[in-house]
Amino acid sequence: MTLDNLKHAQRQRLVFLDRCFTWRGVARRRDLTERFGISTAQAANDFRTYLSLITQNAPEYDGHLKAYVASPNHQPIAASSMLDVFGVLDIASGDELPAALPRAKRWLDPRVATALYDAISNQRKLRIAYTSMSSGETAPQWVAPTRFTFDGESIHFRAFSYKRGEYRNFHPARIEPEDNFETDEIEMPLQFDREWNTKSVIWLRPSANLTTAQAAVVRREFGFSGDLLRIEIRQALEFFFDHRWGLTEPGARLERVKTETIIL
Amino acid sequence: MTLDNLKHAQRQRLVFLDRCFTWRGVARRRDLTERFGISTAQAANDFRTYLSLITQNAPEYDGHLKAYVASPNHQPIAASSMLDVFGVLDIASGDELPAALPRAKRWLDPRVATALYDAISNQRKLRIAYTSMSSGETAPQWVAPTRFTFDGESIHFRAFSYKRGEYRNFHPARIEPEDNFETDEIEMPLQFDREWNTKSVIWLRPSANLTTAQAAVVRREFGFSGDLLRIEIRQALEFFFDHRWGLTEPGARLERVKTETIIL
DNA sequence: AATATACGTATAAAAAATATACGGAACAAG
DNA sequence: CTTGTTCCGTATATTTTTTATACGTATATT
Numbered sequence: 001m002t003l004d005n006l007k008h009a010q011r012q013r014l015v016f017l018d019r020c021f022t023w024r025g026v027a028r029r030r031d032l033t034e035r036f037g038i039s040t041a042q043a044a045n046d047f048r049t050y051l052s053l054i055t056q057n058a059p060e061y062d063g064h065l066k067a068y069v070a071s072p073n074h075q076p077i078a079a080s081s082m083l084d085v086f087g088v089l090d091i092a093s094g095d096e097l098p099a100a101l102p103r104a105k106r107w108l109d110p111r112v113a114t115a116l117y118d119a120i121s122n123q124r125k126l127r128i129a130y131t132s133m134s135s136g137e138t139a140p141q142w143v144a145p146t147r148f149t150f151d152g153e154s155i156h157f158r159a160f161s162y163k164r165g166e167y168r169n170f171h172p173a174r175i176e177p178e179d180n181f182e183t184d185e186i187e188m189p190l191q192f193d194r195e196w197n198t199k200s201v202i203w204l205r206p207s208a209n210l211t212t213a214q215a216a217v218v219r220r221e222f223g224f225s226g227d228l229l230r231i232e233i234r235q236a237l238e239f240f241f242d243h244r245w246g247l248t249e250p251g252a253r254l255e256r257v258k259t260e261t262i263i264l
Numbered sequence: 265m266t267l268d269n270l271k272h273a274q275r276q277r278l279v280f281l282d283r284c285f286t287w288r289g290v291a292r293r294r295d296l297t298e299r300f301g302i303s304t305a306q307a308a309n310d311f312r313t314y315l316s317l318i319t320q321n322a323p324e325y326d327g328h329l330k331a332y333v334a335s336p337n338h339q340p341i342a343a344s345s346m347l348d349v350f351g352v353l354d355i356a357s358g359d360e361l362p363a364a365l366p367r368a369k370r371w372l373d374p375r376v377a378t379a380l381y382d383a384i385s386n387q388r389k390l391r392i393a394y395t396s397m398s399s400g401e402t403a404p405q406w407v408a409p410t411r412f413t414f415d416g417e418s419i420h421f422r423a424f425s426y427k428r429g430e431y432r433n434f435h436p437a438r439i440e441p442e443d444n445f446e447t448d449e450i451e452m453p454l455q456f457d458r459e460w461n462t463k464s465v466i467w468l469r470p471s472a473n474l475t476t477a478q479a480a481v482v483r484r485e486f487g488f489s490g491d492l493l494r495i496e497i498r499q500a501l502e503f504f505f506d507h508r509w510g511l512t513e514p515g516a517r518l519e520r521v522k523t524e525t526i527i528l
Numbered sequence: 529a530a531t532a533t534a535c536g537t538a539t540a541a542a543a544a545a546t547a548t549a550c551g552g553a554a555c556a557a558g
Numbered sequence: 559c560t561t562g563t564t565c566c567g568t569a570t571a572t573t574t575t576t577t578a579t580a581c582g583t584a585t586a587t588t
Contacts, residue, residue, distance in 0.1 A: 007545090007575085008300045009273035025378030028534075036272045039577050044536060063584055066534040074374070082370050086414040089381055097463060097528065099422075100414040101501050104509050104518075106346050107487030110338070114289030117353055136477035150350040150364035154485075158363075173485035199361060213400035221418075221437035223371030237365050245368050249513055254368075264361065271544085271576095293566075303546050308567060327553055330565045 002053065003077060010046065013038070015078045017050045019088045021059055021070040022080070028067045053077060106154045109177040116157055116172065120145050124183045125162070129176035138176060144186050145170075146193065151240040158236060160190050167193045169239065197264045198235040203228045203257040204245075210253070218253045228257060235261060267317065267341060274310065277302070279342045281314045283352045285323055285334040286344070292331045317341060370418045373441040380421055380436065384409050388447045389426070393440035402440060408450050409434075410457065415504040422500060424454050431457045433503065461528045462499040467492045467521040468509075474517070482517045492521060499525060 003011055013036055020027035029043040038046075047068065051058055057071035080088075090099055119126040125144040131137070143159035149169065150156070161168045205228050206215035222229060233241060238259075242248050247256060267275055277300055284291035293307040302310075311332065315322055321335035344352075354363055383390040389408040395401070407423035413433065414420070425432045469492050470479035486493060497505060502523075506512050511520060 022374050023377045024381045089412040110286050113287045117288045131481050136475045148353040211400045217395050
């Protein structure tokens with residue numbers, strides 16, 4: 001049996017258990033009952049199921065600690081983002097000021113999102129009142145949106161611009177939400193989006209101005225042991241990459257070595 | 265009845281429904297059956313439960329679209345991060361290159377996390393082999409860790425440093441994970457962490473070099489309508505703030521106006 | 529010794545979910 | 559027009575999951 005064979009609810013509980021073992025080193029029935037509001041009998045059942053998934057280095061119950069303790073050679077069975085990890089490690093009570101920095105809250109107007117989702121789903125073109133950041137002017141234009149994209153903080157969308165005759169990335173926040181969002185059929189097939197269908201392979205290394213010891217720390221922090229870190233993205237998103245990975249900042253830890261492109 | 269009264273599994277399904285209505289403008293039974301692997305009868309039951317939570321502007325079934333359509337004045341009943349929103353809007357099939365930029369993958373060694381979690385939970389001091397970024401040297405030192413923190417990308421920890429005689433922020437990635445992590449009792453009560461227990465109230469505005477129209481777009485993008493955007497964080501995390509919010513970058517959209525501090 | 533807090537197991541009952549069936553609505557194809 | 563397909567809701571019997579309760583063991587504390 002694997003995680004995939006489990007029902008969604010139990011799978012989540014077992015993933016949480018796995019994360020407790022991986023990042024805390026211990027887990028108790030109480031962790032499940034408090035987190036998911038389940039009974040202790042069900043929590044016991046979940047531990048039994050979790051242990052049945054583990055073939056090597058299984059956690060063992062320690063009567064002194066009154067907890068299941070992970071093996072020193074524990075291998076996680078589920079991936080974790082840093083947000084997941086922090087969610088397991090943070091010990092806050094709910095009402096105090098958080099130990100996490102708030103993200104810059106980005107606003108996406110549901111009216112804009114809905115109009116774009118509808119146009120994408122039904123493959124129609126859309127008339128938007130769009131504010132250009134360079135000129136500061138808001139003007140109507142027709143676009144054929146093809147896909148939402150996400151740079152890690154903001155949602156953008158990829159669209160064919162009838163004004164420019166090419167594919168562009170657009171910011172939904174620059175669309176006037178009070179507009180009436182006229183739509184129409186796309187009469188002729190859109191041209192091929194070459195940038196979207198091209199993979200950029202980016203090679204990064206610790207910045208050249210770092211010492212050997214500092215570079216080793218950067219490698220450890222970004223989890224790579226060789227000389228280079230390899231990242232694959234769609235070429236259409238490359239514009240956002242340097243900013244999102246902090247490569248243009250003063251004191252950047254990583255720098256780009258080279259970029260290759262591959263047609264998908 | 266509210267969301268809080270529901271079991272965890274159903275609550276998640278109803279939150280997902282709410283997000284479909286908010287961001288897509290439509291929802292179908294299929295959205296639930298495909299996302300959560302439940303039966304259509306259960307999905308029908310979830311729609312019924314969701315509609316029972318909505319007192320005004322309820323979605324209505326549109327036989328033409330064969331979908332439930334959100335009211336133009338729909339009000340969400342659950343909050344969404346941009347990641348949640350993108351998860352609802354993205355239409356990718358699983359095997360293709362994602363439409364989202366990958367995050368810089370940060371590595372946290374589970375051995376380090378476990379040692380820190382144990383020290384924090386049991387209020388003990390810990391000996392760590394720590395690499396200083398400025399000197400590049402790795403040296404052992406004793407710290408009393410008090411809390412994990414998260415800047416939005418990396419996990420850090422707050423600790424009293426016996427070497428410096430004050431509280432500092434530390435990076436777990438700079439700890440040598442092969443160390444044996446000696447621990448000991450904290451003999452005397454630690455001094456009060458003033459920075460941790462102080463709130464910084466930061467006021468931001470669109471950068472002064474933007475035009476009025478550009479500033480309006482920035483306001484819309486960050487979701488504030490007045491002159492200033494107010495952010496509250498722990499003073500201990502203020503060091504990370506400018507970087508995380510991109511205030512030091514060339515072309516930054518926001519700038520800091522003033523900062524106030526409040527003892528908690 | 530008694531108590532508190534952790535564990536597992538067992539059982540009856542309740543809740544949630546599934547499998548199956550039926551009828552209705554809307555649309556497309558023949 | 560009829561038929562088929564895809565969506566909906568509802569109903570019912572059944573299955574699965576979960577809870578409530580009870581009991582016993584282990585460990586630490588009072």
